[in-house]
Amino acid sequence: MEWRGDGDDAMRLLMDELDQADNMSVSREGEGCRITVKSDSGTGSMLFYEVMPGVILTYNDFHMAECYSGFSRSSDYLSVNHCREGRLEQLMPGGTYSYTSAGDLKLDDISHHAGNYVFPVEHYHGISIGFDVAACSDGVREALGNQAPDVSELRRRFCRGGSPYVLHDFTEAEEVFAGLYHVRPAIRRPFARLRALELLLLLSQLEYDESCHAVEYFTCAQVQKVKEARRIMVADLMSIHTVGELAACVGMPTTAFKACFKGVFGLPPYAYLRSYRMERAAALLRSGKLSVAAIGAQVGYDSPSKFTAAFKAVMGLTPTSYRRGQ
Incomplete structure (x- = not known):
């Protein structure tokens, strides 16, 4: 053009x-x-x-x-x-x-x-x-x-x-x-x-x-390792991995892993996983095809009440109220 x-x-x-x-x-x-x-x-x-x-x-x-x-x-x-x-x-x-x-x-x-x-x-x-x-x-x-x-x-x-x-x-x-x-x-x-x-x-x-x-920089190897850890975390939302397990899985010391993960994704591993789960749940709620309980199960919560509490803590609304507002 x-x-x-x-x-x-x-x-x-x-x-x-x-x-x-x-x-x-x-x-x-x-x-x-x-x-x-x-x-x-x-x-x-x-x-x-x-x-x-x-x-x-x-x-x-x-x-x-x-x-x-x-x-x-x-x-x-x-x-x-x-x-x-x-x-x-x-x-x-x-x-x-x-x-x-x-x-x-x-x-x-x-x-x-x-x-x-x-x-x-x-x-x-x-x-x-x-x-x-x-x-x-x-x-x-x-x-x-x-x-x-x-x-x-x-x-x-x-x-x-x-x-x-x-x-x-x-x-x-x-x-x-x-x-x-x-x-x-x-x-x-x-x-x-x-x-x-x-x-x-x-x-x-x-x-x-x-x-x-003095911006915090990370090497290519470090970045690729924490991205692999993130892939493991979100591949199966029903599975819970400790930070130590994730660090060991990608071959990094736990302290370095936590610092690099937060540097790349902006949140510590557990906080990132919770945010990811709720964003995924919000997308499913907007689609309107599944029940609240089914959505909770898809994002790793076996209890609807625990899912509702977690969703409200992150999104400011219960799943039902969020769906009604869409």
């Missing part, structure tokens, strides 16, 4: 640089552009808007286990990514893996963007705001005058050595992104323009903190 925007130079470059695979489709959607990706594991989409010259807003929504991205940038770039739900696994230089989880704000220069992306809990929702340094700098200075941050300096400050810079509790930035999730499409571009400028101002006030580069 050839992008023909109304002066949207950065959007046109984005489309030119995307490596469109056979499982990818591109379509115009109002003032934006949507890329849809399909695979055997599910679907995902990215909705792009150029909100001002050189600044691109992206809504990321994935319900799949993994996807490939061929996107890379040859120019200087600053990408600010907010994760609202789910988890994102990224292979880093040196063969280690890093993870982005709900509430994280990740800054990087996307120099290592191209490659395979894995969603360990099979969904990911978030927003990215990308700044092409050369293309956006004049517009930022025009909008903010003497208070305009130097985008190139921000990139140098936070994007060091190609590793991501992750902020876990940046409340002001959370508020910036919160509005973008709910803004009406009719005013999305001008609203996002203001939020992008606000984000730059907030970042300009942050001092560099080396600990924000």
